[in-house]
Amino acid sequence: MTPLPVSIAAAVAAFVMLLVVFELIRSRRLRERYALLxxxxxxxxxxxxxxxxxxxxxxxxFGVTSxxxxxxxxxxxxxxxxxxxxxxxxISRLSDQNTILAQRLAxxxxxLRESRATGARGS
Amino acid sequence: xxxxxLLAELEELKRLAIVPAFNEEASVGRVIDEIRAFDxxxxxxxxxxxxxxxxxxxxxxxxxxxxxLPFNLGIGGAMQTGYRYAFEQGYDVAVQVDGDGQHDPSExxxxxxxxxxxxxxxVVGSRFAAxxxxxxxxxxxxxxxxxxxxxxxxxxxxxRLTDTTSGFRAVNRKGIxxxxxxxxxxxxxxxxxxxxVKHKLRLLEVPVGMRERTGGRxxxxxxxxxxxxxxxxxxxxxxxxxxxxxxxxxx
Numbered sequence: 589m590t591p592l593p594v595s596i597a598a599a600v601a602a603f604v605m606l607l608v609v610f611e612l613i614r615s616r617r618l619r620e621r622y623a624l625l626x627x628x629x630x631x632x633x634x635x636x637x638x639x640x641x642x643x644x645x646x647x648x649x650f651g652v653t654s655x656x657x658x659x660x661x662x663x664x665x666x667x668x669x670x671x672x673x674x675x676x677x678x679i680s681r682l683s684d685q686n687t688i689l690a691q692r693l694a695x696x697x698x699x700l701r702e703s704r705a706t707g708a709r710g711s
Numbered sequence: 712x713x714x715x716x717l718l719a720e721l722e723e724l725k726r727l728a729i730v731p732a733f734n735e736e737a738s739v740g741r742v743i744d745e746i747r748a749f750d751x752x753x754x755x756x757x758x759x760x761x762x763x764x765x766x767x768x769x770x771x772x773x774x775x776x777x778x779x780l781p782f783n784l785g786i787g788g789a790m791q792t793g794y795r796y797a798f799e800q801g802y803d804v805a806v807q808v809d810g811d812g813q814h815d816p817s818e819x820x821x822x823x824x825x826x827x828x829x830x831x832x833x834v835v836g837s838r839f840a841a842x843x844x845x846x847x848x849x850x851x852x853x854x855x856x857x858x859x860x861x862x863x864x865x866x867x868x869x870x871r872l873t874d875t876t877s878g879f880r881a882v883n884r885k886g887i888x889x890x891x892x893x894x895x896x897x898x899x900x901x902x903x904x905x906x907x908v909k910h911k912l913r914l915l916e917v918p919v920g921m922r923e924r925t926g927g928r929x930x931x932x933x934x935x936x937x938x939x940x941x942x943x944x945x946x947x948x949x950x951x952x953x954x955x956x957x958x959x960x961x962x
Contacts, residue, residue: 687896690781691792694758695799698778 598637729793732810791894798891832912836919837874
């Protein structure tokens with residue numbers, strides 16, 4: 589069985605994390621679409637730390653009998669991997685968009701320069 | 712000097728030379744002059760890929776269309792800018808000539824001929840297609856890398872290619888439209904070759920002579936080559952499973 593202090597500490601940590609994420613969304617420093625994964629992470633960790641029998645059962649499935657809270661760490665690590673992968677896709681999309689913007693800007697500037705040059709010659 | 716019939720055929724077409732240049736102030740002027748010497752009807756678009764030297768100024772003084780990227784995008788992003796320009800300005804034919812001077816514009820007729828003759832949509836000038844076509848020599852590691860790419864790409868596209876990393880190329884309107892819509896990043900030549908075949912464009916390789924670089928530095932240093940190899944091989948592999956890009960509608 590998970591020692592009670594571990595459950596309490598884990599639940600408090602997950603709860604604080606949910607609060608922080610909520611506050612970041614509220615103050616518009618974090619967009620909802622990027623916050624969802626964090627909220628899910630916090631919620632799952634909170635649920636697993638409060639529902640001590642459940643954590644025990646899950647640990648049993650994986651043959652972790654000596655120290656069930658190890659499952660909390662494993663679940664946390666899994667979510668962090670998912671979040672990081674998600675960020676990689678976000679960065680890739682941003683840099684693609686950034687490239688397109690730079691190209692558009694360069695093409696527009698070139699057109700502006702050339703039309704100004706022909707305009708100056710015409711007048 | 713190109714043959715007479717080729718020039719006459721070219722005369723009918725709106726044609727653009729795309730010259731990607733990153734800090735090539737020492738060589739870009741000569742490249743522009745040589746393109747004009749080959750065919751004065753060629754418009755030259757210099758894509759200044761975030762240079763910190765006088766590349767843009769030198770090119771503008773020669774009357775080239777200068778497109779200045781606000782920061783360095785790498786050769787892939789720069790080339791795509793050129794193809795977007797060619798597409799939007801309604802060019803029929805585009806050639807790629809590096810701003811570092813390693814491509815010899817007097818060889819342009821060799822890569823243009825199959826495009827004009829309707830034999831191919833993309834023509835790549837190869838350093839190795841014929842024995843000793845010029846004085847071009849590259850380092851041994853580089854030659855090995857080029858050979859590995861060539862055999863991988865040859866297998867993928869089921870067509871024997873010898874030089875998939877060459878940036879000396881000519882494309883018709885179909886090729887321009889495709890590359891304007893989608894062009895690979897970073898080190899794009901190998902992937903662009905595969906992409907072309909995937910999109911059912913006809914690809915042809917012709918032997919050309921190349922020179923040693925006259926200025927600047929190669930974008931591929933020894934340290935980067937391993938990353939380069941891994942990245943390109945991954946891109947070729949993933950590219951096989953990728954959805955087709957849709958070229959933009961003709962206006």
